[in-house]
Amino acid sequence: MEYTPRNIHLDPSRQKTMPTLKAHSLIDTTQAVASFLDKLVQYGINKLPQPPAQLKLQRPLGIYVPRMYFDAEGNNLGRHGTLSVLQVYVLPLDHVYLIDVTTLKGAAFDTPGKGGLTLRMILEDPAVLKVFFDVRGDSDALHAHHSIKLRGIHGLQLMHLGTLEFVDGLQKLPSLEICIRNHAGISAEEQDAMPALKRAGKQLFCTGFGVFDERPLKAPLAEYCVQDVQHMPTLWTAYANLLTKEKWALVLDMSRARVNGSQSVEFTRTNWNKSSVPVQFWSKPGVGRKWGPFY
Template sequence: MSALVDVLDGQPTTPPSLYIDLKGVNLGRHGTVSILQIYVLPRRQAYLVDIHLLGERAFSTPSSTTGHTFKGILESEAVPKVFFDVRHDSDAHYSHFGISLAGIQDVQLMELATRDYPRRFVCGLAKCIERGDACLSEEERSAWSAAKAKGRRLFAPECGGSYQVFNERPLSEEIRRYCVQDVSILPRLWASYDAELTEAWERRVREASRERVAASQAPTFIGKGRHMASGPVMIVVIVLDE
C-alpha cells in the first residue's frame, strides 16, 4: 500500500487520473468490502486492493516518501476521483472505515446531464456500454460483454452464483477480469460525457455528486429500492434560464 500511495499521489488532475470502484458482499453499511479497484489513467494500469485481507490498513498505511495515505487522497477535494454511482461505495467507505469521500465526479450523473431525452431515471453501467457511449469497437464491446457475463454467473445469486467469490483467494481469472474491466472502462465514459457538458451542467453534476456522498452517510440512507433509479432533482429539472 505504501508503494501504491506513491503511485497515486501527485497524479495530474485534468483530466482526472483516478477511477475507482468497490466490490463486496452486500456492499454498504450492512455488508462487507472485498476488493477496491483503481485505474490510474496516466499509467494505463489497473490495481486491485485486497480490502478483505488488509481492512483499515489499506487506507492508513503511509507513503514512504510523503507520509500521505490512501484515506487522505480519497478525502481530498483537490484530487478528483471518478466513480460510477458513488452511493454504495461512499456508504461502505464511510460506514466501515470512517472515510468521507470528496472531489467526486459521478459518471452516472454525467450521463444523465448530457441526455437529450428525459432524465427521470439513471442508467446502469452495462446500459451505457451497450448503447455505445464508451466508443468501443464491436470486438471490444463483445469482449466486455462476455467478461461481464462470466463474472455475473459466478457472483450473482439470480444466476446461481455467490458474492463470496470476491473473498476467495486467489481470485479466479474471471472475477479478476470482471473487476479490472469495470473500472478501466470509466475513463472512456468520462471523456465521452465530459465533451458534452456545458460549464453550468458540469457544476450541477459536481454538486449532485457531493449530495450523493452526503446522503449515503446519513443514518436514514437506504441503498436498495426503486428510489435508487431516480435522478437527482437538480439534474432532472430543466433550468428555464439556461
C-alpha cells in the same frame, strides 16, 4: 500479483471471445500498498496535473481530467455487508490496481508510502479528483466500515444525465455497462466480447457476492473488476465535452449530495431508488415524483 494486458481472444475452455483488459495488479500486502502510493506520488497524483496526452477536453471548463477512477465490490456492498475489493484505474500509469480490503482491512487505507501519503488521504482530499460511476453504495461502505468521507467526486452517471437535453421521460438511470457500450467508442468486436467476461464473473457470484471475500481472489472476478473501471476515462471525456458550465455545476452539486446522503444514518438500500432519475435534471423540476436526499 501482477497481470499483463490481455487482448481480445477466444478462450479455449469456454469457447467465448473475451475482451481486451488493462494490465492490473492485486494489492494484498502493506508493502504493495506503500509501493502503490509511492508510484502515485512519483506521478504527482496529489498535485494539479497537466491534462493527460491521451484525453483532451475540446471545451476546457476549468476542470482538469481526473487521473483516478474507482469502483468497489463486496458481499452486499454497504454498511450492512462487506467492502471486499476497491478497484482503482490510474490513468497516467494505464494500470488497474485491485486493493484487497478483505485481506488488508484498515491497512489498505492507512498504510503510508515513503512520503506519508495514504489512500485515506487521497480519498478524502477534495483537490484530488476521483471518478465513480454511481458513488452511493461505494461511499456507504467506505464510510461505514472505514470512516472515510469521500471528497472531490465526479459521478459519471450524473455526467451522462447532464449531456441529455431532456430526461423527463427517462424511466431509469443507465448502467455502467450500457454507457460503455454506447459511449466508450469501443469496436463492435469488443462490444460482442464484453458479455462473456461479465457472465464468467457472474457465474461465480450467482448464489451470492460472498465469493468476493474468498481468497485467493479468482481470476474471473479480478477480470470482472478490471472491466468495470478501464473505460471510465473515455466516458468522462466524452461527457465532459458535452457539458455546459451550468450542467457541470449541477453534476458536482449532485455528486456531493450523493456522497453526503450515503453517509447519513438514514441511508439504507431499502430507502433509496438506485435507478430513479434526479428531478434536478428534469426540464420541469417539481413535476412527478418528489426528490429525496439519496438520489
